[in-house]
Amino acid sequence: MKPAAFEYRRPASTEEALALLAEHPGAKPLAGGQSLIPAMNFRLAAPEMLIDLNAIPGLSGVTPLSGGGLRIGAMTRHRALETGSAVAGLAPLLAETMPFIAHPQIRNRGTLGGSLAHADPAAELPAVMVALGATLVLTSRAGERRLPAGEFFTGLFATALAPGELVTAIELPAPPARSGSAFIELARRHGDYALVGVAVAVSLGTAGTCAGASVALFSVGEGPVVSPGAAAVLQGAEPGPEAIRAAAAAIDRDIDPPSDIHASAAYRRNLAQVLTGRALTRAFERARISASPTEQ
Amino acid sequence: MIVEGTYTFAGPREVVWNLLLDPDVLAMTMPGTATIKRVSDTRYEGKMGVGIGPITAAEFDVVITMTDRVEPERYAMQIEGRGRFGFTRGHAAVTLSADGAATIMHYQADLMVGGKIAAVGQRLLDSVSRMLLKQGLEAMSAELDRRLAKGSG
Numbered sequence A: 001m002k003p004a005a006f007e008y009r010r011p012a013s014t015e016e017a018l019a020l021l022a023e024h025p026g027a028k029p030l031a032g033g034q035s036l037i038p039a040m041n042f043r044l045a046a047p048e049m050l051i052d053l054n055a056i057p058g059l060s061g062v063t064p065l066s067g068g069g070l071r072i073g074a075m076t077r078h079r080a081l082e083t084g085s086a087v088a089g090l091a092p093l094l095a096e097t098m099p100f101i102a103h104p105q106i107r108n109r110g111t112l113g114g115s116l117a118h119a120d121p122a123a124e125l126p127a128v129m130v131a132l133g134a135t136l137v138l139t140s141r142a143g144e145r146r147l148p149a150g151e152f153f154t155g156l157f158a159t160a161l162a163p164g165e166l167v168t169a170i171e172l173p174a175p176p177a178r179s180g181s182a183f184i185e186l187a188r189r190h191g192d193y194a195l196v197g198v199a200v201a202v203s204l205g206t207a208g209t210c211a212g213a214s215v216a217l218f219s220v221g222e223g224p225v226v227s228p229g230a231a232a233v234l235q236g237a238e239p240g241p242e243a244i245r246a247a248a249a250a251i252d253r254d255i256d257p258p259s260d261i262h263a264s265a266a267y268r269r270n271l272a273q274v275l276t277g278r279a280l281t282r283a284f285e286r287a288r289i290s291a292s293p294t295e296q
Numbered sequence B: 001m002i003v004e005g006t007y008t009f010a011g012p013r014e015v016v017w018n019l020l021l022d023p024d025v026l027a028m029t030m031p032g033t034a035t036i037k038r039v040s041d042t043r044y045e046g047k048m049g050v051g052i053g054p055i056t057a058a059e060f061d062v063v064i065t066m067t068d069r070v071e072p073e074r075y076a077m078q079i080e081g082r083g084r085f086g087f088t089r090g091h092a093a094v095t096l097s098a099d100g101a102a103t104i105m106h107y108q109a110d111l112m113v114g115g116k117i118a119a120v121g122q123r124l125l126d127s128v129s130r131m132l133l134k135q136g137l138e139a140m141s142a143e144l145d146r147r148l149a150k151g152s153g
Helices: A014-023 A036-041 A078-083 A085-090 A092-100 A104-109 A112-118 A124-132 A228-234 A241-253 A265-291 B013-021 B023-029 B116-150
Strands: A007-009 A027-030 A049-052 A062-064 A070-073 A135-140 A143-148 A153-155 A166-172 A179-186 A196-204 A210-218 B002-009 B033-040 B043-050 B058-070 B074-083 B086-099 B102-114
Touching (some): A014 A027, A014 A049, A014 A135, A027 A036, A062 A085, A078 A092, A078 A112, A085 A092, A112 A124, A124 A179, A124 A196, A124 A210, A196 A265, A210 A228, A210 A241, A241 A265, B013 B023, B013 B086, B013 B102, B013 B116, B023 B033, B023 B043, B058 B086, B086 B116
Parallel strands (some): A027 A049
Antiparallel strands (some): A135 A143, A135 A166, A179 A196, A196 A210, B033 B043, B043 B058, B058 B074, B074 B086, B086 B102
């Protein structure tokens, strides 16, 4: 299969890329190309022009922020996040998620910014970004703006990106003290789109009660779905099996999963609760371990 | 694929009925719809273009044939769509019941989707159809409010 004819540009700077994007409304930025190129080869997508971002220096790489968080360039490959020590230390949820994304060949090319801008409802990274409270840095010729991940995803393959705007970086806050996280997904085969997946981040107060919890699911709606219900149940609660069960049950009101040939909506609903319970159990366990370093 | 649900319109049943069968309203409210014409009392023909995310607007020629029409209670339709990316075929049933000043619409559709769109986009069909339906019904509801405010019906 071959794509329809298109123009190809390979700008050497972000400014040049933004200028091209502003001039050509029919153009698509090309990051890792792991979703866009197959869509073009199937002729489901036929952009007039591709603006290849791969030759722009400075769009990739992971740098620690002075406040303790991380800044990840939008063109950073999945593989770099999977193996980088800064990510493993400061964003273990992200590191834990990476092996579940497709296959190594795809992770060698695919980028964080590309995955977020594509906003596939079954993608892992949008949910992880929302669970971690990430901030997206969006750049256009008019300048830069920062948007919380929770406000970036607006629907099925839809984001708050304005025409002429690029995702240029992602900022992750430093994990709070006594915090833990976990990622779980179930797919029919490893690397397939998950039937349901969940990313959770929790933190404990000094008394050992839950000081904050964030539960984000995917493949259960139009994009990453946050469960305010689960967070409300856990806030201030003793994070034992009872609270976790109640929190997992509370997500039922927050999700609206689809049916397809692989799984019915009812099955996904049940699975979402089971996986959320398991992820929360694991995350609280990790938070307890981080709270008492001597036991490590 | 079965699409089923209920929707409440804040207006009397006769007004909702007219709205649902008005080709101009359908063209305006169905997401991405380009044109829709009433060829006869029971037959509508139109063109629909729907683009989602990276997918270029997929154009479909759509023919809707009304059957079993009992004004203003219920109608059924045969739906046939054909385009470069695939086809859809099926039937849908709509019932309207009055609930005080409001009207409750119940819809059920059984649609077969085939061709490239089904082969590549299988996992998204349910989400996409629900999203389009929601957008359409909300737009129709807004149009109903507008008409009622104008007092034209």
